[in-house]
Amino acid sequence: MAITLPDLPYAKNALEPHISARTLEFHHDKHHKAYVDNANKLIEGTDLAQLDLEAIIKKVAGDASKAGVFNNAAQVWNHSFYWNCMKPGGGGAPTGDIAQKINADFGSYEKFVEEFKNAGVTQFGSGWAWLVLADGKLKIVKTPNAENPMVQGMKPLLVVDVWEHAYYLDYQNRRPDYLTTFVDKLISWDFVNSCLK
Incomplete structure (x- = not known):
């Protein structure tokens, strides 16, 4: 069963100007x-x-x-x-089941944003910041290199790539700006909701 490279779920220019x-x-x-x-x-x-x-x-x-x-x-x-996890015209406040779950588990969307962006900014070197479901509750985790929270029994719902190749051509060393743009303009909450089921 060969591992295959999936097509992007949108055209290469669909996320511009946020990701080129x-x-x-x-x-x-x-x-x-x-x-x-x-x-x-x-x-x-x-x-x-x-x-x-x-x-x-x-x-x-x-x-x-x-x-x-x-x-x-x-x-x-x-x-x-x-x-x-991204789509053209995405980002902003979530809708659907994930919106209620975020309010219940983080207290507010703003608190979720703060914790999610902080995980991405403070991941030293290469890695990922995740929103996961762990024991029925939402949690934010960061992982180095290729690590994935599913090997610890957590269910990934959302991820942002903080390896430099994900943002360097567009944001250079401004990882916080990339993370803000990801949250405000790119997250596909439809996809996150589909993972919650």
């Missing part, structure tokens, strides 16, 4: 594709080749001898999830 077509071209067509290619090479001819992507990630998580497989497979999953 040039960034998506490098990020999706080069970085994401490299993780797909590397993961396929690493699982070729092994028992992992028969598993789906999520099963591979869960099976090799924490196994130092399979770190290369984990890093590439998890990065494929993380990126595929990240693309779906």
Whole structure:
């Protein structure tokens, strides 16, 4: 079961001016594709080749001898999830079930925004900031490198990529500006609601 590179769920220029077509071209067509290619090479001819992507990630998580497989497979999953967390004309206050859950678990949308952006800003080096469901409650976590909260039994609902290649062409070293734009202009709350089910 080969790991494949999914198409972006929108045109490469659809997120402009917030994320440029040039960034998506490098990020999706080069970085994401490299993780797909590397993961396929690493699982070729092994028992992992028969598993789906999520099963591979869960099976090799924490196994130092399979770190290369984990890093590439998890990065494929993380990126595929990240693309779906954004949409043209997205962002702003949520609607639907997630809006009520955010108010219940964080006290307000503003408190959620503050904690989510803070997780992204304070993730040292490369990594991700996530909104997850853990034991029935919403929680914000940050992970380094390729780590994914699902291996700790949490359910990812939303992620922002804070590896420099996600924003550097558009924002240079201004990670806080990128995070503000992500929250205000890009989040696909429809997708987040679909993950909550």
